[in-house]
Amino acid sequence: xxxxNSHPASxxxxxxxNLVAERKRRIRLKERIYALRVLVPKITKMSKATTLDDAVDxxxxxxxxxxxxxxxxxxxxxxxxxxxxxxxxxxxxxxxLNCKEEVCVTLxxxxxxxxxxxSKETTNGFFILIDLLSNxxxxxxxxxxxxxxxxxxxxxxxxxxxxxxxxxxxxKLLPETIKAIRMISVD
Amino acid sequence: xxxxNSHPASxxxxxxxNLVAERKRRIRLKERIYALRVLVPKITKMSKATTLDDAVDxxxxxxxxxxxxxxxxxxxxxxxxxxxxxxxxxxxxxxxLNCKEEVCVTLxxxxxxxxxxxSKETTNGFFILIDLLSNxxxxxxxxxxxxxxxxxxxxxxxxxxxxxxxxxxxxKLLPETIKAIRMISVD
DNA sequence: ATTAACACGTGAATC
DNA sequence: TGATTCACGTGTTAA
Numbered sequence: 430x431x432x433x434n435s436h437p438a439s440x441x442x443x444x445x446x447n448l449v450a451e452r453k454r455r456i457r458l459k460e461r462i463y464a465l466r467v468l469v470p471k472i473t474k475m476s477k478a479t480t481l482d483d484a485v486d487x488x489x490x491x492x493x494x495x496x497x498x499x500x501x502x503x504x505x506x507x508x509x510x511x512x513x514x515x516x517x518x519x520x521x522x523x524x525x526l527n528c529k530e531e532v533c534v535t536l537x538x539x540x541x542x543x544x545x546x547x548s549k550e551t552t553n554g555f556f557i558l559i560d561l562l563s564n565x566x567x568x569x570x571x572x573x574x575x576x577x578x579x580x581x582x583x584x585x586x587x588x589x590x591x592x593x594x595x596x597x598x599x600x601k602l603l604p605e606t607i608k609a610i611r612m613i614s615v616d
Numbered sequence: 617x618x619x620x621n622s623h624p625a626s627x628x629x630x631x632x633x634n635l636v637a638e639r640k641r642r643i644r645l646k647e648r649i650y651a652l653r654v655l656v657p658k659i660t661k662m663s664k665a666t667t668l669d670d671a672v673d674x675x676x677x678x679x680x681x682x683x684x685x686x687x688x689x690x691x692x693x694x695x696x697x698x699x700x701x702x703x704x705x706x707x708x709x710x711x712x713l714n715c716k717e718e719v720c721v722t723l724x725x726x727x728x729x730x731x732x733x734x735s736k737e738t739t740n741g742f743f744i745l746i747d748l749l750s751n752x753x754x755x756x757x758x759x760x761x762x763x764x765x766x767x768x769x770x771x772x773x774x775x776x777x778x779x780x781x782x783x784x785x786x787x788k789l790l791p792e793t794i795k796a797i798r799m800i801s802v803d
Numbered sequence: 804a805t806t807a808a809c810a811c812g813t814g815a816a817t818c
Numbered sequence: 819t820g821a822t823t824c825a826c827g828t829g830t831t832a833a
Contacts, residue, residue, distance in 0.1 A: 445828050450807070454665070455825070461668030468675045476823065478641070481648030484671060488655045491678040498685035556750040563743040572770075574759035583759075632813050637822070642810070663808065 532558075534596050542567070542592045546574075546583040555583070561602055562587055565595045719745075721783050729754070729779045733761075733770040742770070748789055749774055752782045 445451075466472055466480050469487045473479050535543040544562075548554060555574065562569070562585070571586035589595060632638075653659055653667050656674045660666050722730040731749075735741060742761070749756070749772070758773035776782060 447806080447808095447829095448827060451809095451827070452825095454808070457665045458668070459825090461665055461672065464672045465668065465675075468672060468679075478644045478648055478823090481645070481652065484675070485648065485651045485655060488652070488671070488675060488678065491675065491682060492655075494682055495678060495685065498682065555756045556746065559743065559746050560750075569742045569761060570763050572759050572761035574756060576757050633820090634814095634822080635812065638812070638824095639810095641823070646810090665808090 534599060536593055536596050537586075538592070540588055540590060540592050541570075542587045542589075542596055544583075544585040544587070546581065546585070548581040548583075555581075558585075561599065565589065565598060567592075567595065721786055723780055723783050724773075725779070727775055727777060727779050728757075729774050729776075729783055731770075731772040731774070733768065733772070735768040735770075742768075745772075748786065752776065752785060754779075754782065 462477050462480055465484045466475075469480070469483045471487065472483055533545040535545070537543055544558075546554075546558070567587035567589040569585065570588050572584070574581070574583035574585075576582075649664050649667055652671045653662075656667070656670045658674065659670055720732040722732070724730055731745075733741075733745070754774035754776040756772065757775050759771070761768070761770040761772075763769075
């Protein structure tokens with residue numbers, strides 16, 4: 430290659446002022462094309478247009494692949510995809526369960542109890558509460574519990590004989606915490 | 617915009633024969649740039665060079681993402697291997713959770729642990745496991761747990777310093793139960 | 804007025 | 819050879 434080097438002005442005079450700027454621009458564009466060529470694995474032809482074509486196809490392919498992989502991960506029992514904003518811990522000293530926790534106990538029937546929790550504390554109270562439920566002889570049927578932006582939300586469904594009296598025991602054991610013990614009438 | 621339309625030859629004569637071909641080529645190139653602009657989500661400026669720049673960055677980003685997702689998926693076949701011929705390490709303290717429970721512990725990062733449980737037992741093991749996690753200094757971030765037709769399914773996400781060594785502690789405390797401890801690479 | 808970004812026509816090189 | 823691809827200098831437009 431020996432392309433034009435001496436054509437427009439054999440002695441160095443040029444009319445345009447943006448000549449060098451345009452040269453820079455061309456170089457910049459060319460280099461971006463090269464960068465794409467390096468990145469894209471399938472290059473069908475060493476030409477600008479086809480390089481861009483390949484880049485377009487490759488991006489589409491990558492997008493599809495990413496979608497597919499993400500779907501596969503979502504099929505798993507659970508996955509790490511949305512664990513991004515990972516819970517900045519907010520480590521303070523934890524009081525016992527008489528803090529700002531709000532616990533609502535609902536007596537479903539003679540053997541079943543629903544416990545709803547909302548709290549600004551994190552998880553220390555969880556262990557205490559679970560320990561209490563264990564000592565009271567309950568069995569865990571259903572738990573949904575998560576901490577988001579420092580706010581804990583939990584629902585626990587437990588089963589055990591004499592749930593009504595055990596609910597009152599809970600009220601005694603968590604006097605500052607239990608906001609309400611409700612009854613739900615069942616036949 | 618009214619760019620050059622009548623400049624070189626006021627009456628339609630042109631010197632070059634590849635004039636129209638060059639026009640087509642320019643149009644083709646421009647359209648590829650537009651195609652990239654459509655595909656790339658982050659466009660910092662409406663200019664050719666910067667569009668190519670954004671495309672380059674986006675491809676790199678997609679490649680990284682795809683690699684990461686694929687790595688996560690490749691961790692899966694690893695799961696069943698560890699527990700089978702397992703280390704008949706003679707003198708271990710007897711398992712606390714020696715039932716038919718299957719526990720899979722996944723180390724998300726240095727501070728985060730995911731625990732997956734499927735079991736034919738009901739809830740007795742739950743209290744033991746929660747107690748262990750409490751004693752190990754973990755905090756509960758997320759729990760999803762339910763019992764359906766006698767089969768327990770649970771997912772627990774805990775947080776705590778030195779999750780890696782604590783995961784090994786869990787393996788020692790639940791030797792018959794822990795099926796696998798997986799690693800998920802994160803940066 | 805200065806600059807950056809384009810589109811244009813053209814000649815040369817490549818296939 | 820034709821057809822493609824490229825690089826170049828220039829004029830024009832908008833910020």
